[in-house]
Amino acid sequence: MNDLRILVQKFGGTSVATPERRGQVAEKIIAARQEGYSPVVVVSAIGRKGDPYATDTFLGLVRGINPDVPKRELDILMSCGEVISGAVIVSTLMGLGYEAVLLTGAQAGIFTTNTFGDARIVRIKPKNILDNLKAGKIVVVTGFQGVTEDGEVTTLGRGGSDTTASALGVALDAEEIDIYTDVEGIMTADPGIVSDAKILDVVTYNEIFQLAYQGAKVIHPRAVEIAMQKNIPLRVKSTFSDAPGTLITSQLDNQTIEAGTDIKGDRLITGIAHTANVTQLRVSTLNEANVPEIDLKIFKAMALADISVDFITVLPGDVLFTVKDELADKAVKILKNMGFGIETRASCAKISVIGGGMAEVTGVMAQVIEALTLQGIQVLQSADSNNTIWVLVGKEDMVRAVRSLHESFGLGRQS
Numbered sequence: 043m044n045d046l047r048i049l050v051q052k053f054g055g056t057s058v059a060t061p062e063r064r065g066q067v068a069e070k071i072i073a074a075r076q077e078g079y080s081p082v083v084v085v086s087a088i089g090r091k092g093d094p095y096a097t098d099t100f101l102g103l104v105r106g107i108n109p110d111v112p113k114r115e116l117d118i119l120m121s122c123g124e125v126i127s128g129a130v131i132v133s134t135l136m137g138l139g140y141e142a143v144l145l146t147g148a149q150a151g152i153f154t155t156n157t158f159g160d161a162r163i164v165r166i167k168p169k170n171i172l173d174n175l176k177a178g179k180i181v182v183v184t185g186f187q188g189v190t191e192d193g194e195v196t197t198l199g200r201g202g203s204d205t206t207a208s209a210l211g212v213a214l215d216a217e218e219i220d221i222y223t224d225v226e227g228i229m230t231a232d233p234g235i236v237s238d239a240k241i242l243d244v245v246t247y248n249e250i251f252q253l254a255y256q257g258a259k260v261i262h263p264r265a266v267e268i269a270m271q272k273n274i275p276l277r278v279k280s281t282f283s284d285a286p287g288t289l290i291t292s293q294l295d296n297q298t299i300e301a302g303t304d305i306k307g308d309r310l311i312t313g314i315a316h317t318a319n320v321t322q323l324r325v326s327t328l329n330e331a332n333v334p335e336i337d338l339k340i341f342k343a344m345a346l347a348d349i350s351v352d353f354i355t356v357l358p359g360d361v362l363f364t365v366k367d368e369l370a371d372k373a374v375k376i377l378k379n380m381g382f383g384i385e386t387r388a389s390c391a392k393i394s395v396i397g398g399g400m401a402e403v404t405g406v407m408a409q410v411i412e413a414l415t416l417q418g419i420q421v422l423q424s425a426d427s428n429n430t431i432w433v434l435v436g437k438e439d440m441v442r443a444v445r446s447l448h449e450s451f452g453l454g455r456q457s
C-alpha cells in the first residue's frame with residue numbers, strides 16, 4: 043500500500059510524566075527514525091490521578107461542580123489530557139530539531155461508534171497521517187479518542203491508547219506496534235503482587251488476550267485482538283531501558299524463536315492474572331417449574347439492566363454468577379423483584395491461570411486446587427477452558443492465591 047516502513051510507538055502515562063522521561067521518549071522515537079522507520083507515535087495523558095494534567099484530575103474538577111455532567115461533555119473533557127501530552131511531545135521533538143505534527147483522533151481519521159466513554163473504533167481514514175509521513179514528519183496522535191461520523195468527540199475507555207495504537211498499526215500496515223510502558227515487558231504475574239515475576243520473551247496473541255482480559259492491565263485486550271486480525275507483531279517494552287521486551291505474535295514457529303528462547307511448547311502455564319472487587323450471586327431456582335427458561339430470564343434481566351455478568355455456573359436448583367461489586371445492589375434488587383431467593387458474597391477476586399500448553403495436559407486443575415488448599419484458601423467457584431482455569435476466592439485471599447499459584451507452577455525467576 044505504501045513504501046514507508048511504519049512503526050507505531052505508544053507511550054503510556056508514566057512514560058510522559060516528567061521532562062526527563064519525555065527526553066527518553068524522544069530518544070526512542072529518534073532511534074526508530076534513524077533505523078529507517080516512519081514513526082507514528084501514540085501518547086496517553088500525562089501522569090496519574092492527582093497529577094495536574096491527568097484525565098482523572100479533569101473529571102474530579104468537573105464532577106466536584108456537578109456530578110451529573112452528561113457523557114458527551116465528559117468525553118470532550120477527557121480528550122484534553124492526550125491533547126496536552128501530544129503537544130508536549132511534539133514540542134520536545136521540535137526542540138531537538140525534528141519535524142513533527144500533532145493530530146487529534148478526529149484529525150488522524152479515527153472514526154468510532156457513538157458510545158461516549160466507551161466507544162469502539164469502526165474505521166480509520168489514514169490519509170492525513172500518510173500525507174504527513176510522506177512529507178517526512180514524525181506524526182504524533184492523541185491516544186484514547188476518536189470522532190463519530192457526526193463529528194462528536196468520543197473516548198475509548200480504560201486502556202484506550204493501546205487500542206488506538208493497534209488500530210493505527212493495522213490501518214497503516216505497520217511493521218510492528220510497540221507499546222512502551224514502565225515495566226520491561228509482560229510478566230508472568232502483576233509485579234506489584236509477585237516480586238519474583240518473570241518477563242515473557244515471546245507469547246501468542248491468544249495467551250496475552252486472555253491474560254489482559256482477565257486483569258493484567260499492562261496491555262488492553264482489545265489492542266491484542268485488533269493487532270491479531272492482521273497479524274501485526276506487538277511488542278511491550280520499557281521506555282526507560284533497552285531490554286527487548288515481550289513479542290506478541292501468532293503461532294510460535296522456528297523463525298520467530300531464536301536459540302534459547304522460551305518456546306510455547308516448553309510452557310504449560312504462561313501467567314496468572316487477577317481481578318478484584320466482584321460479588322458472587324447465588325440465585326435459587328429450586329422452586330421454579332421450567333428451569334431452563336428461568337435461567338434465561340435471569341440473564342436477560344441482567345442484560346436489560348446493562349449489568350455484565352461473569353463466571354456463570356448453572357446447576358440444578360442454583361445459578362451462580364459474578365458482577366462488579368458496585369453493580370451488586372442493582373442486580374439483587376432486580377432479581378428480588380422477580381421473586382428469586384438470592385445469596386450474595388461481596389468482595390471476591392477472580393484468579394485466572396492462563397496457559398497455551400494446558401489443553402492436553404491432565405492434572406492442571408488438580409494442581410491449582412492443591413496449591414490453594416495448602417494455603418488454607420477456600421475456592422468459592424471454579425471453571426476451565428482449553429487455555430484458562432478460573433477460581434473465585436475471597437479478596438482477602440487474593441494476593442496469597444496469586445503468589446502460591448505462581449510458585450506452584452514454577453513461573454518465577456528463581457524457579
Ligand code: ADP
Binds near residue numbers: 223260
Ligand atoms: P501505561 O501507563 O504505560 O499504559 P499501565 O499502568 O497501563 O501503563 O500498565 C503497566 C503496569 O501494568 C505495570 O506497571 C504493572 O504494574 C502492571 N501489570 C499488571 N499485570 C502485569 C503483568 N502481568 N505484566 C506486566 N505488568 C503488569
Ligand code: MG
Binds near residue numbers: 054201259
Ligand atoms: Mg495502559
